[in-house]
Amino acid sequence: MILAVAATKLEMEPFLQLVEREKTACLSLVTGVGPVETAVRLALFLAECDGKINLVLNFGVAGAYVGEPGHPEYLDICLAEEEIFGDFGFCSGNGIEYFKRAEFGKPRYSLDRQWLKRAKQILDNNRINAWSGSFITVNCASATLRRGNMLQQTWKGLCENMEGAAVARVCREFNISCLEIRAISNYVEDRDPSTWQLAEACEKAAHATYLIIKNT
Numbered sequence: 001m002i003l004a005v006a007a008t009k010l011e012m013e014p015f016l017q018l019v020e021r022e023k024t025a026c027l028s029l030v031t032g033v034g035p036v037e038t039a040v041r042l043a044l045f046l047a048e049c050d051g052k053i054n055l056v057l058n059f060g061v062a063g064a065y066v067g068e069p070g071h072p073e074y075l076d077i078c079l080a081e082e083e084i085f086g087d088f089g090f091c092s093g094n095g096i097e098y099f100k101r102a103e104f105g106k107p108r109y110s111l112d113r114q115w116l117k118r119a120k121q122i123l124d125n126n127r128i129n130a131w132s133g134s135f136i137t138v139n140c141a142s143a144t145l146r147r148g149n150m151l152q153q154t155w156k157g158l159c160e161n162m163e164g165a166a167v168a169r170v171c172r173e174f175n176i177s178c179l180e181i182r183a184i185s186n187y188v189e190d191r192d193p194s195t196w197q198l199a200e201a202c203e204k205a206a207h208a209t210y211l212i213i214k215n216t
């Protein structure tokens with residue numbers, strides 16, 4: 001059974017409408033925004049599931065890093081090859097250095113290669129061109145181009161969100177595969193909410209997620 005997780009009702013609602021309309025079998029969970037709420041609520045949910053979940057499909061919206069040419073654009077679909085806790089470590093103002101001590105945890109989590117390949121193929125078959133690369137999870141959403149560029153360059157990131165690495169970490173704990181798909185709602189630049197395409201990105205992410213579940 002697949003568990004579809006999103007941070008907010010805004011992201012989940014268009015997906016549930018599709019699932020209900022097409023009578024597709026799937027469990028869903030709204031985790032709340034940020035890595036802490038996400039880890040707590042997902043771990044509690046999975047602990048109650050008695051091993052019946054074989055894939056956690058994390059979906060929603062993300063901010064695209066724009067520091068390098070050839071970045072994802074508004075409403076583009078992105079698939080995570082890996083998730084990185086991007087702002088955990090030492091922050092000097094100009095950059096972030098991850099803790100070297102092993103007991104402080106790992107910054108990077110690879111996502112399931114087989115599911116990633118399958119998702120790409122399904123999207124391709126539906127004429128959706130998806131980006132894939134490193135996703136950065138932050139506690140504090142970047143509100144300046146300078147911070148976005150710093151995170152992008154530190155981790156070679158494609159886009160930024162606030163939950164993905166926590167989902168990947170919890171999935172590893174429960175030995176469950178994890179796939180993450182996001183649509184670009186905004187660019188990571190000096191904050192200007194008037195440029196965000198939140199509702200449209202929620203629709204895009206929900207539709208792509210629905211296609212993957214329907215064709216699996």
Ligand SMILES: O=C(O)c1cccc(C(=O)CC[C@H]2O[C@@H](n3cnc4c(=O)[nH]cnc43)[C@H](O)[C@@H]2O)c1
Binds near residue numbers: 063163185191
């Ligand atoms: O009002 C704002 O300026 C603002 C800043 C960051 C995020 C939000 C949201 O309402 C979205 C929450 C949700 O979306 C993901 N997300 C989307 N874009 C970004 C981003 O540029 N940086 C970090 N997270 C982003 C995130 O996963 C949140 O759950 C509003």
